[in-house]
Amino acid sequence: MNTLYLSTTSPYTRILLMIAKSEQVDLALNFVMPWENPTELTTINSFSQVPALVLQTGETITETPLIIQAIAPQLYVKHAHDLPQMAKAFGILAQGVRAFSLQRFALEGQDAHPLVDRSIKLLKDTLPKLPILSANAPSLADKVLLCALIWIGIRLPQVFETLSDANQQAVYEFHQSPLMQKLNADSLESKPSKVSDIMIE
Secondary structure, eight states: OOEEEEOSSOHHHHHHHHHHHHTTOOOEEEEOOGGGOOHHHHTTOTTOOSOEEEOTTSOEEESHHHHHHHHOTHHHHHTGGGHHHHHHHHHHHHHHHHHHHHHHTOOTTOOOOHHHHHHHHHHHHHGGGSOOOOTTOOOHHHHHHHHHHHHHHHHOHHHHTTSOHHHHHHHHHHHTSHHHHHTSHHHHTTOOSBGGGOOOO
């Protein structure tokens, strides 16, 4: 069985677990704290980043879009027309993670890194222009985007509030779905050992 290294708070964790669970792809799960550079993670990924997928061959794949290709290649064929929207979702996450990480690890008394303001501005320009989303949309890209926006709402609420009211409601409803409730940080603290151990009521 392939093994996914992940953390409970990573938005990329939620995206991959959502896909694995929805597509009935079982993976062994190994929860780690990437910021602590644990040996078990740096041994398979010298950048100490999650998610990281270790194949049964011992080879490692990083970067969420590539892991999706590895665990559920049919999705990129089935949802090829959704790739622009998916790219937008990963772009939003990249800017959000950059801003949050630079803020979190700034030294006390140090001025904010200029990339924080840049990323915040780009996000505030982007979110109001998103198309109307639905919590029940069948589109993979929309589900990935909704996952990204859940994280934005938790970590960068001042950005999240620039979403239209309709899209804020769609994010809320998607977040309340049985699957996403099982994939929130608190639920993942139980650290299931396999995707199949995540039980949806």
